Amino acid sequence: MNFKIQLLQGSLIKRYKRFFTDVIYENKTITCHCPNSGSMKGLLVAGNKVWFSKSDNPKRKLKYTLELIESNKIMIGINTFLTNKIVLEALNQKKIKSLTKFNKIKSEVKYSDHTRFDFFLSNEKEKCFVEVKNVTLSRKKNLAEFPDAVTSRGTKHLNELIHAKKSGYSVFMLYLIQREDCKLFKIASDIDPDYNFAFKEAVKAGVKILCYDCKMSDKKIIINKLIRYES
Numbered sequence: 001m002n003f004k005i006q007l008l009q010g011s012l013i014k015r016y017k018r019f020f021t022d023v024i025y026e027n028k029t030i031t032c033h034c035p036n037s038g039s040m041k042g043l044l045v046a047g048n049k050v051w052f053s054k055s056d057n058p059k060r061k062l063k064y065t066l067e068l069i070e071s072n073k074i075m076i077g078i079n080t081f082l083t084n085k086i087v088l089e090a091l092n093q094k095k096i097k098s099l100t101k102f103n104k105i106k107s108e109v110k111y112s113d114h115t116r117f118d119f120f121l122s123n124e125k126e127k128c129f130v131e132v133k134n135v136t137l138s139r140k141k142n143l144a145e146f147p148d149a150v151t152s153r154g155t156k157h158l159n160e161l162i163h164a165k166k167s168g169y170s171v172f173m174l175y176l177i178q179r180e181d182c183k184l185f186k187i188a189s190d191i192d193p194d195y196n197f198a199f200k201e202a203v204k205a206g207v208k209i210l211c212y213d214c215k216m217s218d219k220k221i222i223i224n225k226l227i228r229y230e231s
Helices: 080-092 152-166 193-205
Strands: 008-016 020-025 028-033 049-054 064-071 074-077 104-112 115-122 127-135 137-140 143-146 170-177 184-187 208-216 221-226 228-230
Touching: 020 049, 020 064, 074 208, 080 104, 080 115, 080 127, 080 170, 080 221, 104 152, 115 152, 127 143, 127 152, 143 170, 152 170, 152 193, 184 193, 208 228
Parallel strands: 028 064, 127 170, 143 184, 170 208, 184 228
Antiparallel strands: 008 020, 008 049, 020 028, 049 064, 064 074, 104 115, 115 127, 137 143, 208 221
8 A cells, every 4th residue: 555645754752632643844843633542552652753644635633644763673554444455455455364265355244233343345145344453563573462441342243243154154354464574462350351252262162363464665555474373
């Protein structure tokens, strides 16, 4: 996925009220929209390099959007609105090996009265739901973790995937790691024990787990390679 416009580079001051981030750019303080509802644990160190986009929409209150943060010399994608775009591009380009057999792709498909899954895939013989989560957390070298905050919505999605599996669908939970310094993925059980329990139940029920890292730059983000996970 290519960024539509050239990103601007600045230095992080702070994040506050969840969706606001102050940045130093060309010796001035500007405020960027932060498109990430998670805690962004480990990333919000003052002075970290950041990259952000500028909107030309006159109706926007905040014309800047935070896109990338550099932490310990590693570039990390924090814009969760781009996650599904990155995955959709990879699906269309047949870069996700486990899902190449599906030739029809639909985004944001309703499963129940209370749940939409990110993707519905199908072919002549099989129907499949795919839910996607964005991963930024890494507290140990080479290890990616999810979630970075308690996520009751994430737990609900896992339980709904279990239900879909029992109803005859193929189901996948895909963790998109928007960084390229990790070789293993696991659930952060200390941060959200309920999500950890739901994850283990999902694996037992036959929900397939996929973890992919990304190639990162200020020009584009693309799915890179499959990462093994610890159940």
